[in-house]
Structure formats: structure tokens, C-alpha cells
Amino acid sequence: MSDHKNYKISWTKIKTMDGGGQGYLFLVVNEKKQIAVVKKLKQQNDMERRSRMRREVVNLETLEHKGLPKVIESNTAKFRDPDYELYIVLEYIEGATLQALDLSNTSFEAKIDFMLALNDIVNHSHSRGVIHRDIKPDNIIVRNNDISMPVLIDFGLSFNSDEQDDDFKTPDGQHLGNRFLILPEQKVGESGKRDERSDVVCLAGIFYYLLTDHPPVNLSDEHNHKPHQRSVAKEIINALPKHQKTLVNDLFDTAFNQIISNRFQSVTALSNQLELIKNASLEKELSIEEMIAKIKNQSNNPNYQHEKTMVILLDKVKSAASKSLQELCVELGEDFIFDYSMVAYAPWGGTFILKNEYSKLTLSVNFNTFVTGSEVVCRMKVVKNYNKEQGIEKEIFRATISKTVDLESMKMLLKKICIEKLNSDD
Numbered sequence: 001m002s003d004h005k006n007y008k009i010s011w012t013k014i015k016t017m018d019g020g021g022q023g024y025l026f027l028v029v030n031e032k033k034q035i036a037v038v039k040k041l042k043q044q045n046d047m048e049r050r051s052r053m054r055r056e057v058v059n060l061e062t063l064e065h066k067g068l069p070k071v072i073e074s075n076t077a078k079f080r081d082p083d084y085e086l087y088i089v090l091e092y093i094e095g096a097t098l099q100a101l102d103l104s105n106t107s108f109e110a111k112i113d114f115m116l117a118l119n120d121i122v123n124h125s126h127s128r129g130v131i132h133r134d135i136k137p138d139n140i141i142v143r144n145n146d147i148s149m150p151v152l153i154d155f156g157l158s159f160n161s162d163e164q165d166d167d168f169k170t171p172d173g174q175h176l177g178n179r180f181l182i183l184p185e186q187k188v189g190e191s192g193k194r195d196e197r198s199d200v201v202c203l204a205g206i207f208y209y210l211l212t213d214h215p216p217v218n219l220s221d222e223h224n225h226k227p228h229q230r231s232v233a234k235e236i237i238n239a240l241p242k243h244q245k246t247l248v249n250d251l252f253d254t255a256f257n258q259i260i261s262n263r264f265q266s267v268t269a270l271s272n273q274l275e276l277i278k279n280a281s282l283e284k285e286l287s288i289e290e291m292i293a294k295i296k297n298q299s300n301n302p303n304y305q306h307e308k309t310m311v312i313l314l315d316k317v318k319s320a321a322s323k324s325l326q327e328l329c330v331e332l333g334e335d336f337i338f339d340y341s342m343v344a345y346a347p348w349g350g351t352f353i354l355k356n357e358y359s360k361l362t363l364s365v366n367f368n369t370f371v372t373g374s375e376v377v378c379r380m381k382v383v384k385n386y387n388k389e390q391g392i393e394k395e396i397f398r399a400t401i402s403k404t405v406d407l408e409s410m411k412m413l414l415k416k417i418c419i420e421k422l423n424s425d426d
Helices: 047-062 108-127 196-212 231-238 242-255 267-279 288-300 302-332 407-422
Strands: 012-017 023-029 035-041 071-074 087-091 140-142 150-152 337-343 346-356 361-372 375-384 392-400
Touching: 012 035, 023 087, 035 047, 047 071, 047 087, 108 150, 108 196, 108 267, 196 231, 196 242, 196 267, 231 242, 242 267, 288 302, 302 337, 302 346, 302 361, 302 375, 302 407, 361 407, 375 407, 392 407
Parallel strands: none
Antiparallel strands: 012 023, 023 035, 035 087, 071 087, 140 150, 337 346, 346 361, 361 375, 375 392
């Protein structure tokens, strides 16, 4: 931490550098001849921007990885004091950004290795609760222009799950993201602005960029084509060997799904698919018996077991919620009836109805159960007599997939919320 009110007290500017959405970038040197990069905040009077710069420093200092720039000095701890001209001094990394690098002579295998190295950086960040939220080619430096050495920079939009301070919160009315890949969950008014799965789809977008030299931009264009289904990308992907082409299409089919719960749920899942592509080889023609054995052996795959565990837990959570409300319906008396409608595109979401036709009393329990990273989450919105404005929206369950879960507590909480809503005056 520094008590200096501006960077010029201990650093001398050598030149202005390109880039820096939230800040000016300068190449600087100190009296010890140490070369570094200064990022000086552009909008010094904007408290939200000052908070973001502080968050960037906090998150970078939380992490330690060869693929992340080191913080040398910063005065952002004083972000609440307008007398301080906020700055960060960062390690100077020799090399071009991915956007500026010529990849025309880079092999397909080298591009996959680049992705695995980049994924490792992001996975390291996620494991420590830090979500980048702005992964794009100009935020990736290729150290010494060596394609095997990516460095992820600019954590100005990042989020740390341990943060509680509202100063660090992205305003609800603000669009998050960039023109490299616009995601539905990051649009104005959406609640998924702090979901690590958005980082995962942006990583898939980087792989798409490596293959095509084009940004994916949107998950679906005006013709309802996903990025890899557009003419330029199809031509490039179709030129790959058959055994790799199919797997690459599979990767993008999953990664570019509009519904976030149908995409890769973690960086590890994306890396596993990339490893599969990397290690794929032309297979001989198999007999029917061999093909059946191969299919059966898939159940021994760790990804299969993870998916199975996840689906079983999702089913258990949904079943427990349904059972809790059916029990409540019985306790309320024979004049109450129970009904359920499932959302077709979300098998673990839907609406439970408790209704008494004689008293004109209806309770709608809209639920959404999904996987985020390594956790299963269940959110409920309880609405009385279809008055959505007075509904109660609450997370009632969150548990790690691999651990034993306490569904009884969830059932009791759900029942309690419903009873309180039935007794309310709205």
C-alpha cells in the first residue's frame, strides 16, 4: 500500500501505452531503474470507478499466479478520499495482447495448449472466489509473444465472493460485459452479473477467436445461428480432421447455449473437453459389441459421475420442495388442493400451486433449481393471489454437489415462508 497522493512521487513516466478502458496506462520507471506499468483512474471523481479500482487491487492481491500481473504499489486503499489520485503500479509484461498477435502460423494444438493455460489462470481465480467478468483478447497478454504463456490482465470489473461492501457492487441498471461477447445474463436488469459461468463461456469465446480470428459477439445472430454455425467459422471448423471437428462443434454447442445452466458449469468442464479434443485420434471401425462396451464404459468417466451426482441432487432438491408443499397442503385442510406445472426448458424449475377455491386463496411457489460452479442452488418466489409485486423471493438452498446435504432444513424453511405469506395482509 502507498500513502502517495499520485504515482509521480515515486515513478517517472516513460511513455503513454495503448489500452485501459477504466484507466490511463503509462510505462514508468523508478529511481531503482525498475520498469513497471501505471494504471491511473480516468474518472477520479466517480466513486463507483474508484471503488472498482480498489476492488481490482484487492482481487489481484488475493491471487498469486504466473499468469496474473503482480501489484507493485497502489494507493487505492484511500479510494474514499478524493484528495488521492488513484493509481496501481503493476508488473510490466513484455509481449503483445492476444488481439494484436499474429496467430496465422500457430498450430491447432498450440491454440489448445494456450486455452488450457488460460483456463488454469481463470480456474485459479474462481477457486479463490474471484470472477474476472471481462475476458477478451485485449485483456490477455502473451508473455514474450510465447503462445504458451498467457497473462490475464485488467480485473477492473472483477468480483470477489467474499466482498460485502456495497461500494463494490455493479449497479442494477448498468450493462456488464463487452462487445467481444454479449451475454444475456449480463444485460441491464438481469441478476446473473456475478456468475462464474459467464467467465467460462467467454473462455470458449477466446477459443473461437483463436480458431477464426473473429469475436463471437452474440450467442445467437439474426438467423438464430450460434457463432460456430456462421459461414466463416463453419469453413474453418470443417477443415479440421473429422475426429476433432465433431468434438469442437460439441464444445461450442454446449458453450454457446443461451440458457446458462445448459452451458459448461465450470472451467474444469471446459478444460476436459479441450483435453478430449487434444488427445483425440482416428479410431478404427468398431464392432457392435465393442461400441456397446464403449458406451457402458462412459459411466466410469469422472465427468459422467459428476453429472450423475449433480442430476440426482437436483432431483432430490426438487422432490423435497414438492413433498414439503404437499405436506403443508394436507396440514391446511382438505379444502386446499396442490398442483404443479413444470417449465419445459428447465426440468428443475416450475411452479407449485396451493389453492382454496372457497376462500379464493391461491399461493404460487415459483422455483428455480440450478448448478453454479460446484454448488446446487434453489431459489423460490412465493406469490399470494398472483400479486407478483408483493412476492417474497429468497434463496432457500445452497450446497456443494459432492457433500451430504440437509434437505430437511430446506423443507422447513420453505414451509415457514409459505405459512407466513398465507398469513400476510397483501
